Every structure is written in structure tokens, then in C-alpha cells.
Amino acid sequence: MLLSDADWEIVRLSLKVSLAGVIVILPFAFMLAWLLARGRFPGKLLLDAAIHLPLVLPPVVIGWLLLLALGPAGPVGALLDRWFGVSVMFRWTGAAIAAAIMALPLMVRAMRLSIEAVDRRVEDAARTLGAGPGWCFLTILLPLSLPGIVTGFILGFARSIGEFGATITFVSNIPGETQTLSLAIYSALQVPGSDAAVWRLALVSVALSLGALVASEALSQRQRAGRSGHVL
Amino acid sequence: MSFEVEVRRTLGDRMIEACFAAPSGLTVLRGVSGAGKTSVLNMVAGLLTPDQGRIIVNGQTLFDGAAGTNLPPHRRRLGYVFQDARLFPHMRVRGNLLYGYRLAPVDDRWMTLDEVVAFLGIAPLLDRWPRSLSGGEAQRVALGRALLSGARALLMDEPLASIDPARRSGIIEAILRIRNELSLPMLYVTHDPAEAEQLATQLVTIGG
Numbered sequence: 001m002l003l004s005d006a007d008w009e010i011v012r013l014s015l016k017v018s019l020a021g022v023i024v025i026l027p028f029a030f031m032l033a034w035l036l037a038r039g040r041f042p043g044k045l046l047l048d049a050a051i052h053l054p055l056v057l058p059p060v061v062i063g064w065l066l067l068l069a070l071g072p073a074g075p076v077g078a079l080l081d082r083w084f085g086v087s088v089m090f091r092w093t094g095a096a097i098a099a100a101i102m103a104l105p106l107m108v109r110a111m112r113l114s115i116e117a118v119d120r121r122v123e124d125a126a127r128t129l130g131a132g133p134g135w136c137f138l139t140i141l142l143p144l145s146l147p148g149i150v151t152g153f154i155l156g157f158a159r160s161i162g163e164f165g166a167t168i169t170f171v172s173n174i175p176g177e178t179q180t181l182s183l184a185i186y187s188a189l190q191v192p193g194s195d196a197a198v199w200r201l202a203l204v205s206v207a208l209s210l211g212a213l214v215a216s217e218a219l220s221q222r223q224r225a226g227r228s229g230h231v232l
Numbered sequence: 233m234s235f236e237v238e239v240r241r242t243l244g245d246r247m248i249e250a251c252f253a254a255p256s257g258l259t260v261l262r263g264v265s266g267a268g269k270t271s272v273l274n275m276v277a278g279l280l281t282p283d284q285g286r287i288i289v290n291g292q293t294l295f296d297g298a299a300g301t302n303l304p305p306h307r308r309r310l311g312y313v314f315q316d317a318r319l320f321p322h323m324r325v326r327g328n329l330l331y332g333y334r335l336a337p338v339d340d341r342w343m344t345l346d347e348v349v350a351f352l353g354i355a356p357l358l359d360r361w362p363r364s365l366s367g368g369e370a371q372r373v374a375l376g377r378a379l380l381s382g383a384r385a386l387l388m389d390e391p392l393a394s395i396d397p398a399r400r401s402g403i404i405e406a407i408l409r410i411r412n413e414l415s416l417p418m419l420y421v422t423h424d425p426a427e428a429e430q431l432a433t434q435l436v437t438i439g440g
Contacts, residue, residue, distance in 0.1 A: 121318055124279050127305040128312040129332030129381045136306075139331075143322050 007200055014180040017092055018160040021100035022107070022153060029104055029152060033111035054166075055105040063169025066098060070170075094171035095178045099160035106159050107152035114148020115141065151216050158212035161205065181205045234385060234417035235259065239275050239285035239295075241268075248272065250438050257433030258411045258418040262425075267439030269421040273387045276419060277312050278305035290384055290417070309340065311378025311386045315393050317370035319362035325373050326358045332381025340382030348376045352406055368399040375406060385417040386410070392427060407431060 003011070035041075036048055054062050070077040070088055080086055088094035118141055126136045164182040171178040173187060185201045188194040235254040240247070248268030252259075261269045274280035275295070276287055284297040289310065294303045311332075319328050329345060349355050352372045362370060371391055378386055391407070392400045408431065410416050422428055428435060 119318075121314070121316075122320060124305070125312065125314065125318040126320070126331065127279070128277050128308070128310060129377065130306045130309070130335035131331075132304070132306050135335070140320065 003200055003204070004197075007197070007204070009176065010179060010181060010184045010201065011204055013092065013176070014161060017095045017178075017180055018099050018157055018163075020093075021096035021098075021160055022103055022156045024096070025100035025104055025107065025156070026149070026153060029107040029156070030111050030149060032104075033108045033115055033148075033152075036108065037112045037115040051108050052105045054102050059102065059163070059165025060169045062101060063098060063166035066094075066101065066166065066170045070094070070097070088171070090171050090174055090178065092171075092177055095163075095167050095180060098166040098170045099163045099180075100156075102163050102166055103156035103160040107156040110152035110155055111145065111148045114145040114151070117148075118144045147219060147222075151219050154212050154216040154219070158209050158216075161208050161212075181208075233288075234290055235276070235419060236286070236288040237272070237276060239272065239282040239287060241271065241275065241280065241282045243268070243271065248439070250436075252436040254417070254419065254434055254436065256415060256417045258407070258420055258431050259434045259436055260428040260432035261419060261421045261436050261438050262423060262428055263438035265423060269423075269438050270389050272438060273312070273389050273419060273421055277310055277387055278303060278308050306335075309336075309382060309384050311381055311383030313371070313374050313378050313386060313388045313391045315390045317362075317367075317374040317394075319365075319370055319373060319377075321362055323362075324358070325354070325360050325362070325365070328362065328373055329358075329376050329380055332377060332383075336380075336382030340384075341380075342382065343379050345380065348379050351379075351409070352376050366399070367395045368403060371395060371403055372406065375403075375410070379410070379414075379416075383416070385419070388418060388420045390422055391420075392422070392424075404430065 032051060036044065068074050070080070072078065072081065072087065072089065077087065077089070080088070088097060123136050123140050126140045131139065162182055163180065164186070167178065167180065168183055168186075173179050173183045179187065181201055181204065185198055185205070188197045188201065233253045234256045235252070237253075238251045240249050242248075246266070246268065248271045250268070250272045261272060263269050271280055275282050276289070278294065281302060282295060282297060285295070286293065286297070287295040289308070293301050294308050295301060320331065323331065329348065333341060333345065343351075349358065352375060354369070354372050354376060357365065357369055357373060362373070365373065371394075388407070392403060395403060411418060411431070411433070420431060
């Protein structure tokens with residue numbers, strides 16, 4: 001099976017949108033995961049629920065909310081325009097934002113589990129050895145929760161590659177700018193006689209998603225084996 | 233006095249109280265289980281904050297409830313050897329040993345890696361991962377890690393409890409040498425009378 005140049009363009013754009021979104025959101029996802037795993041503050045349950053909204057809300061609602069917030073008249077959109085003169089409307093950057101928001105809950109979940117699995121008593125040991133809070137975070141918590149960060153990254157990537165509803169609502173379906181894999185498949189389905197294109201793109205998305213899931217499962221198995229190894 | 237401790241702390245419905253002064257040497261804290269021996273050690277280390285009281289080590293005030301002094305654990309320079317060695321699972325033995333050494337100001341370091349390795353006989357372990365060590369080996373590494381951090385005193389919480397009785401003598405010998413040859417003040421928690429008898433230069437009973 002050979003992909004046409006136009007197909008490659010779509011795949012390239014999809015990877016760009018997903019990777020950019022997931023990479024930019026990664027530090028925020030980790031911060032939120034850390035807050036949920038370690039923090040004690042009023043409204044924690046509410047924050048937890050709000051982070052999970054993209055998992056349960058219709059994606060079209062998320063897209064509409066993004067439109068309200070980031071559109072030219074929206075509070076964030078107006079500031080972006082005034083300060084930086086940029087707009088994410090109908091741009092691939094907008095598609096990346098939609099992909100990142102939809103991926104956020106899965107990323108936070110994976111990282112939170114990993115942070116919760118870190119033995120705080122090991123961090124106490126580091127503190128008695130002279131490590132301040134920041135150093136302890138960098139040298140103990142971060143490396144020990146790395147498997148969760150990687151898993152969260154892969155799951156977030158897999159989720160965002162398949163993003164459809166929020167993207168098409170927020171930034172529309174513009175070939176070469178916001179038309180990612182799912183949107184291209186949808187467009188091709190509207191055109192009679194383009195079955196071959198649908199097949200090619202569908203197979204690409206199956207391959208990408210399957211690859212990501214297999215990678216994440218392999219990692220979490222390695223993590224489990226590793227953990228039972230150091231009981232001490 | 234090496235340690236002057238007078239602390240009080242409520243944990244749930246339990247009240248933990250301790251008041252003692254210990255000269256240099258090895259002071260065993262004993263008491264019925266649940267009396268809060270480990271909590272007292274944690275308060276000295278700074279991992280648990282007393283409700284009130286004072287903690288002075290080698291003349292430096294680490295905690296004073298009335299004056300509002302409370303040094304964080306990483307500024308107390310106390311080596312803590314836990315019941316479970318709590319080695320860093322993502323670092324080899326060498327990395328574990330050097331963790332505190334690299335953080336200690338040069339003037340506070342009083343043993344080098346080579347000296348500690350020779351003192352504890354752990355040269356063959358340097359490139360191993362913590363998960364591959366036996367309980368006794370891990371506890372030796374934990375001792376070395378504490379010594380290398382430039383500690384001016386050691387806190388030990390039942391360091392022999394997770395070690396096979398047949399292999400305890402090596403660790404006991406190392407602790408006695410730290411007491412006698414390095415003259416490092418130690419607070420040592422145990423509920424084993426024989427262990428207390430063998431190691432203590434002074435006994436303190438916690439709780440009633």
C-alpha cells in the first residue's frame with residue numbers, strides 16, 4: 001500500500017499537531033498530577049473532576065468552549081491578539097490546543113498513578129541527606145515517576161491523533177492547516193469514489209494508535225516487574 | 233551534651249512525650265511498642281514537627297517551639313538509618329553513597345568514599361543495584377550513605393530489625409566501630425534488650 005503525497009501531508013500535519021500539543025501540555029499535566037497526588041487543598045475534588053471533563057463531555061462541547069475562550073471575542077483570544085498579535089483560529093496551533101485538552105485527562109491519570117507509587121519515605125531519606133525540596137523533586141520524584149510520564153505522553157499522543165469533534169468545532173476542517181487524519185477521513189467519506197483514500201488513512205491511524213498502545217502496555221509491564229524487584 | 237531533647241506531640245489520640253539529655257556515645261531509646269520511639273527520632277531529624285519543645289544537637293538549636301526555630305531536615309546534618317534501608321532504587325550503590333556527599337559543603341565532609349567503603353567492607357557492592365542487595369548489605373550501604381553526608385550525629389531506627397539474625401553481627405560490629413573509633417554520637421531505637429545491652433552507653437526510656 002502506498003500513500004500519496006497528499007496522504008503524507010495529512011499524516012505529517014497530524015503528527016505535528018499531536019506532538020506539539022502533547023509536548024506543550026506535558027509540564028502542566030505533570031504539575032496537575034503532582035497537585036492531585038500530593039496536594040491537600042480545598043476544591044481538590046472539583047479540580048480532579050474538571051480535569052476529567054474532556055473524557056466525559058461531548059468533544060463538540062469542548063470545541064465550542066475553546067471557541068468561546070480563544071475566539072477573537074473570547075477573554076483569552078482577545079489577550080493573545082492584543083499582546084502577541086496572534087490568533088489560533090483556523091490554524092494548526094488551534095488544532096494542537098484542542099488535541100492537548102482532549103489528551104490531558106489521560107496524561108494526568110497516568111502520571112498521578114506513578115507519583116502516588118513513589119515511596120515518600122525514600123524522599124524523607126533524601127531530605128535527611130541534605131536534599132532541599134527542589135533537589136529532592138529533581139533527583140528522586142521525577143526519575144522515579146518517569147515511567148508514568150512516558151506512559152502519559154504515549155497515551156496522550158494516541159488520544160490526540162484520533163481527535164475529531166473538538167478540533168472540527170474549534171478550528172474547522174481546512175486541508176493543509178487543520179485537516180488531521182480523522183478530519184481527512186471524514187472529508188473523504190463525503191466524496192463518492194474515494195474508498196481507497198479512506199482505507200489508506202484508516203490503516204495509518206490504526207497503525208499509529210496500535211503502536212502507541214503496545215508501547216504503553218510494554219512500558220507499564222516493565223514498570224511492574226521493576227517495582228516488585230525492589231521491595232526494600 | 234550531644235543531644236538535648238524535650239518534645240511533645242499529639243498524633244491522633246496518642247500523646248508522644250520525651251525529655252532526655254544524652255552525652256556522646258550511643259544512647260538507646262527503648263520503650264513499649266507504640267510509645268513513639270520512632271516519632272521521637274523523626275522529630276529530631278525534622279521529618280515530624282513537635283507541637284512544643286526544644287531539640288539541641290551538639291549545641292545547635294534545631295527546634296525551639298517557643299522561639300519559632302525549626303530547621304528543615306536538609307539543614308540539620310543528621311544521618312538517619314531507617315529500619316528498611318530506603319536506598320534510592322534508581323541509583324547504583326555508588327550513587328546512593330555519594331548522594332549526600334555531593335550535597336554536603338566541603339568543610340562538613342569528614343570521610344571520603346574510599347574510607348567509608350573500606351570501613352564497611354562494601355567495595356564489591358559499588359556497582360550493584362539496591363534491589364539485588366540482601367537486607368544486611370543494604371543496611372551497610374545505608375550506614376555508609378549517612379556517614380558520607382557529613383553527618384555530625386546518627387539516628388538509627390531498629391537498623392537490625394529487617395536483617396536475618398544470623399547476619400546481624402557484621403552490622404553490630406560496624407555500629408560499635410562507629411561509636412568507638414569515629415566517636416559519632418548516636419540515638420538508637422530498639423526494643424530488643426540484648427541489642428540495647430550490647431550497644432548502649434546510655435539508656436533512655438520513652439513513654440510510660
